[in-house]
Amino acid sequence: MQNPEQIGDKEYMENNEKHIIDSDPTINYRGWRAMPFIIGNETFEKLGAIGTLANLLVYLTTVFNLTNIAATQFINIFNGSTNFATLIGAFISDTYFGRYKTIGFCTFTSFLGLLMIQLTAAFKHLHPPKCGKESKTCIGPTTGQMAFLVSGFGLLLVGAAGVRPCSLAFGADQFNPNTDSGKKGINSFFNWYFFTFTFAQMVSLTLIVYVQSNVSWAIGLGIPAALMLMSCVVYFMGAKLYVKVKPSGSPITSIVQVLVVAFKKRSLKLPAQHQDPMLSLFNHVPPKSVNSKLSHTFQFRSLDKAAILVAEDKILGDGSAANPWNLCSIQQVEETKCVARLLPIWVSTIIYHLVVIQMLTVLVLQALQSDRRLGNTNFKIPAASYFIFSMFSMTLWLPIYDRIVAPFLPRLTAKEGGITVLQRMGVGLLLSALSMIVAGLVEERRRSFALSKPIGMQPRKGAISSMSALWLIPQLALSGLADSFTTVGQVEFFYKQFPENMRSIAGSLLYLGLAASSYLSTFLISVVHNTLNWLPEDLNKGRLDFFYYLIAALELINMGYFLLCSKWYKYKATTGSNLQLNQLPKQSETSTIGI
16 A cells, blocks of 8 residues: 555546646655665565475474374464464554564564474474384374464464565555656566565475475474574665655545445435436545545445435535544545455455465375375475476466467457456466366376375375376466466456555455465365265375365356356446556566465
C-alpha cells in the first residue's frame, strides 16, 4: 500500500474525472542505491527460512521420531498458521509500526526461531535418542523437548507473519512511482525479488538439504540460522537509505464501516437503477486518497444503502461525513464491493493449493520409499529435493509462455493479451487435477514394485520400491505448470483488482489461501487415516493412490465452481487514472510461493 505522503497529493476533479498528481519533493528516493541491502536481506532471509522448512518432514521423522502422519500434520498446521498470520502482520504493519520496523523486528525474531530449532539438533538432551537399526519401536520426544521445538517454530511464525506481506511493498517504496525511471525500477525490483526466491529455493532444496540429510543435522540447520543472522545485519546496514513509509491506518476499517452502516440503513429504499447514483447517493472522495475513483456497479446493491444521505447525517466543511459510522461514500462502498467480488474466487484457490501441500509433504514420503539412487551410483537424491523439479517446470515454462505463447494467443482469441487473468487461472486448475491423476498412477506403480521387487528395508518403514524416484517428476512438472498459470495469475489478479490502499492485504491473500489449504489437508489426512486407512505408516500397506484420486476429484469439482464464479465476476472499472495498475511484473518476472 502506497502512502499519500510518499506518492504526492492526488486531487479528484469531479468535472473532468482526472487526477492532478504532484510528487512530494521532501522524499529522497534512493532507488537502486538501497537495493543491495533490501535484496541481500531477502536472499539471506529466504535461504534461512526455506533451508529449514524444506527438509522438515525428514527431520521430524528421523530425529524427533514422529510418525509420518504426526509429522505431516505438524507441518500442515505450522504452515497454515504461518500463512494465516500474514494477515495479522499486514494489519499491524499498516496500522501501527510501518513496514521498516515490522520487517526488522520479524527478521530478528526469525533468527531466534531458527537458532532454537538448530539447538534441538545440536544438543542430545533436546531431542529423543536415535532409533536403532533393528528397532521396531522408537522413543518419541518428551514434553519438554517438544515444547522447545514448538517454541522455535512459534518465533519463526511471528517472523514470517511480518516479513512475507511487507517485503515486496517495502522494496517498491524505494522508487518514485510518479516518474518513468521509478516505474521501471519497481518492475525491475519485482524481477529481482522473485529471482532471489527461486535462487533460495534451489540452493535450499539441493545444497542445504544435502548437508542436513548426509552430513549433519546440527550443521545443516546451523547454516540457515547463520544466514538469517546475516539477513538482519544486511538489512540494518541500509537503514539510512530507506524510504520509511509511516503507517496510515488499516483500510479494513473502511470495509467494516460500510457493512455496519448498510445494516443500520437496511430499511431505506435505494434510488431507481436508471438514476445517476452519483447524484442521489453521498459522493465524496478524500483529496489525498491513493485509490482510483471507481465506477458504480449494481452487484451487491444492498451495500449502496450505506451511502444514502438522510437528514440526521452531517457533512463537514471539507465535504466528508461527520460520523463515518453513520454515513459512507459511494467510493467506500465500491471499494468494499471489490473485496466482496474477489472472495468467491479466493475460495477456489484453497482447494487448488491442496496439490502444492501434497508435493511438499506426502510426496516426500513417496520418495523415501522409492529408489532414490542416481543411475548406477550410490548417490541418493534427498527426498525433500524432488520438489525442485516443480520449480524447474515453472521457470522453464514462464519465459516460453511470455515470449512465444502469449504473443500468439491474440491471433486466436482476437483479444488483447490473448486470455484474461481468470482464464489463465482456470488452465492451472485443470493442470492441478491432472497432476493428481498422474500422481495416483505413479503411486500404483511404486507400490506394486515395492510389494513384488523390493530393494531393501528402512527402520520403521516398509520395503523400498525398486521403482526409480525419477518417476515422480511428471506429477511435479504438471504441478509446476499449474503454478505458472494459477498462482502467478492469482498474484496478478488480486494485485490489480484490489483498491490501491489494500494491496498489502491483497499480498496476504495468497498466504491465506495456503493457510486454509494446509488446515484442509490436515483434516483430509486425519479423516482418511482414521476411517479408510489409506495412509498408514508404511505406504506399501495403504492406498496413497486413492488419496491422490480423491484430491483430483476435489480439484475437478473446484474447477466447476471456479468457472461459475468467473462467469459472474465483473472486473474493476475506474473513472480516474490508476497510479499503480501497471506496476505488476509480467508473468516471466513472477514466481510462486511454495511454502
